[in-house]
Amino acid sequence: MIYKTLRTLPKVTQIEIIETGNIRLLCSNEEEIDINELALIWEQLQADFNEKYNKQQHSKVFNVYKEIEYLDKKYTIIKCAVDSLEFNVDNDLIELLQSYGYRLTLENYNEDLKRIDRESEAITIKINKFKEKLPKQSEQTESSGFSIIENMGAFISILGFDFDFYTVSVEKYHDALEKQVKNKIAAIEKQNAKNKK
Incomplete structure (x- = not known):
C-alpha cells in the first residue's frame, strides 16, 4: 500500500519522513515504485497538510x-x-x-x-x-520538545483511552485527537477557575 492521503498516512510515518527525508516510507511494504512518483505524492501530502493544518512556518x-x-x-x-x-x-x-x-x-x-x-x-x-x-x-518536535510518541502518550493520559500510536493517521491526529485534548484541557482549566472562586 502507498499512503496517498492524510486519512491513511500514519502521523508517526509523516514525522519520520520529515526528520529523515526517506520518502520510501510512504510504501507500507517493500513495493518497487519510482522515487519520482513518491516525491510527487509526498509533495501533494505536504501541500494538503500545510493547507489544512499548518501555518506558513511549516511550509x-x-x-x-x-x-x-x-x-x-x-x-x-x-x-x-x-x-x-x-x-x-x-x-x-x-x-x-x-x-x-x-x-x-x-x-x-x-x-x-x-x-x-x-x-x-x-x-x-x-x-x-x-x-x-x-x-x-x-x-x-511536537508540543515543545516532546517526540510524537511522547505526545501521543500524553494524549492517552488526558483522554483516558488507548490507541495504536503507529496507525493513527495524520487526519485523525489533528482533526480528532488533538482537538479533543485541547477541549478537555480547556474544560479542566475552566473547572479549576470555578473551583478557585
Missing part, C-alpha cells in the same frame, strides 16, 4: 528541507561523477557535469576535474546555510 521549513535534499543529491552526483571520470573518460558523465554548469574539456581534463571537485565544495556551504534556517530540534 517554509518543508521548502528548506527540499532544497537541502536537492543540493545534497546534486553534490553526491557531482562527486561520484568526478571520482569515476578520474579513472575513465565517459561522455555521459562529462555531459552531466556540463549540464550543472561546469566546464570540462579533454585538453585540460585533469585540471578541470580538480577544479570541479574544488568548486563543488561550495554546495556544502549552501547546504549549511540552509540548515541554519531550520528551527532547532526542540522547536521542530
